[in-house]
Amino acid sequence: MNGGSDFGFLNEMGRAAAVLFVLQCFFIIPIVYLHGYIERKFAGDLQARVGPNRVGPAGALQGLADAIKLMQKGRPGELGRAEVFWFSCQIASLHLALAALPVAKELLLSDPDLGILIPLWGFAVLSVNAMMAGSARGRLQGVLFSVRTATQATLGLMPAVFVICSVAVHAGGFSWQAVLDAQGAFPFSWSLFANPFLFVGFFVFIVAGMIILSLPPFASSWGDSDLQRGQAGVAGVGMAIMAVIRMQGRLIWSVMVASLFLGGWRLPGDSHGAFWGLQMMVVGVKALFILLIISVIGAVMPRIRVDHVNELSWRVLGPVSLICLIGSALWSAGGALL
Amino acid sequence: MNSDPGMESDIAPPWGVEKLATDRSSLVLGPYHSSLPGLMQLALDLDGEIVVSARVETGFAHRGIEKVFENHSWTAGIAVADRVDPEGAISCELAYCLAVERLMGVPASPRSQVIRTMVSELSRISSHLGFIARLARAAGASTLFHYVQRDRERFLDLFELLAGSRFSLNFLRFGGVGAEVSDGLIERILEVCAAMKHRFKEYNDIFSYNHGFLSRATGTATLSLEAARDYGLTGPTARASGFGIDVRKWSPYAAYGAMDFDIPMAEAGAGDVHARYMIRIREIVQSMEIVKQCADGLPSGSSEGMRAVKRAFVPKGEAWSRVESGRGMLSCHVISDGGERPKRVRFRPAGRAALDVLPLVLAGSYIEDLPIILASMDLSLAEIDR
Secondary structure, eight states, X not given: OOOSOOOTTSOHHHHHHHHHHHHXXXXXXXXXXXXXXXXXXXXXXXXXXXXXXSSSGGGTTHXXXXXXXXXXXXOTTOSOHHHHHHHHHHHHHHHHHHHTOOSOGGGOOOOOTTGGGHHHHHHHHHHHHXXXXXXXXXXXXXXXXXXXXXXXXHHHHXXXXXXXXXXXXXXXXXXXXXXXXXXXXXXXXXXXXXXXXXXXXXXXXXXXXXXXXXXXXXXXXXXXXXXXXXXXXXXXXHHHHHHHHHHHHHHHHHHHHHHHHSOXXXXXXXXXXXXXXXXXXXXXXXXXXXXXXXXXXXXXXXXXXXXXHHHIIIIIIHHHHHHHHHHHHHHHHHHHHO | OEEETTOOOSOOOTTOSSOOOOOEEEEEEOSSOTTSSSSXXXXXXXXTTEEEEEEXXXXXXXXXXXXXXXXXXXXXXXXXXXTTXXXXXXXXXXXXXXXXHHHHTOOOOXXXXXXXXXXXXXXHHHHHHHHHHHHHHHTTOHHHHHHHHHHHHHHHHHHHHHHSOSSXXXXXXTXXXXXXXXXXXXXXXXXXXXXXXXXHHHHIIIIITOHHHHXXXXXXXXXXHHHHHHTTOOHHXXXXXXXXXXXXXXXXXXXXXXXXXXXXXXXXXXXXXXXXXXXXXXXXXXXXXXXXXXXXXXXXXXXXXXXXXXXXXXXXXXXXXXXXXXXXXXXXXXXXXXXXXXSEEEEXXXXXXXXXXXXXXXXXXXXXXXXXXHHHTTOXXXXXXX
């Protein structure tokens, strides 16, 4: 681990646990909660309805009320062994992604030479686990859910990897440190505007993320009609766990977008030495912005069928991301020669 | 999941070298399921995600409505008719009243004929908006769903102003209507219709011509003109397949004979989910035009009819009537033995044919499209099971 800080009395495992605790308590949970609230209010406004307005001031405690309600639903121990196992794997894979997530310099547990690909690995594991959890339900709906999840994730990962490579080619390295060093605090110095190929790649990456995570309008496996939200047989605590895992996955993807394209934690001046809380706040605001864009797209668009999603990944996003990679490489090579 | 290893797929591989044998699986949905339009059971045979065959079972929502008629007076039967199809209550009332009026030989006054026409068209608009809302929800377009529900509320508000309730109107009377229609209400109706015209741009922008919806709905669950005719389909679902049957033109009732309107019709060969959606959008526009004509030409006079008669006696005999409800042709057969209660009342709802054709429509479709296909058939299990 090369996070660069020295916590002294804590060993490596203890430090990792402390960082994950800080990330969960001061970054993930607050932003997930805040996003859930803003999304519901915003979607309510967009859809000519009120949105949360009863629990707490301006409905701010609605998420808490929902969580308590879900916890009370269902019988204790209703989850099967297989589901408990796969849920545990999902949580573990998300924390694997968290370990290589550039929220703040001090909180980056692992940043090897291929560090920017580690969260992707976490998402791949997440998708496999969702697939296995679906199959474990022993119902046709679960099988269809798992197959759709797996195909979407597989086909969505390909353009995502190409776009990440495009950014890495521009930055000159596959570590988060290299990617963030290549960017500045202000928009004109972000990778987003570094060249036209990365500008296109930014949108490809967002759409690919939505496909991998099965977010609306690409939520064919989680559609609430034919498969009953893909969670037939899972209710109460299990449903709450699945919802939290999905929300966390969405946030992790948004942090990746913010770091790859929007300057990440960079602040004016010597941001690498800035207080980690400030860096975390900057990344959080950018991630929240991305999350809200994703939410608006999901609220407005009708759901797209799984074969159309796969076609989009394979025939559109794949070739476009490959062009982005080649174009970005040529652009960087041209810049270096000039 | 049930599978039959001995059953091979009918789908032959295009390369023709080796037949890929995949097991079929069966999936039973219902009677309670979020993708179903009501209480019904749908047993599907699947080849992967493709529906090979479907079997429909109904009867779960049977309430013995037709038997209830026999236990109530002729006048109370109007309120019972509301329950046949709550979404198209006025059409059921009208079919029943027309049949009874035919038996009694009591024609409705010109003013009440126009009011009946106007309320029928408002009911059609409300029913079609309900259809759009259900289709939007099935397609995952939550924003349009809320927009349409908002607009439909305006029409339900009109019903409340008119009859005091939003669904079970109990508005018609033999030979007339149950309440006078004031000038203020007419003005309000025209306002709501004028505001509604501006909403279609919103609908079209976010849904009708959205690429995602078009790619799902175009060519999906196509119903040919021949199939629509053979299965006896009527209403907008039939007209979306190019089968142009409409009781309002074919056998005019109420004041439809005096109205100037066209029946929107899809081109032959359409008949898919998108055509069934678009035909209803066009019908809403046409209905608003009819409402405007009714408002402009509302004659003076009485619309009371037999409003004050609590116990009507209907001469012995039988009569039959038909009207064009929001879902298609709705007919009502009434038999009287000369007493103060009907001997038999029978409805023939439009949804029955739509339900019968369902296995044909579903075969070959993706299971993921099941919700939008079911929503596009505009089934009302309330009127089918009665």
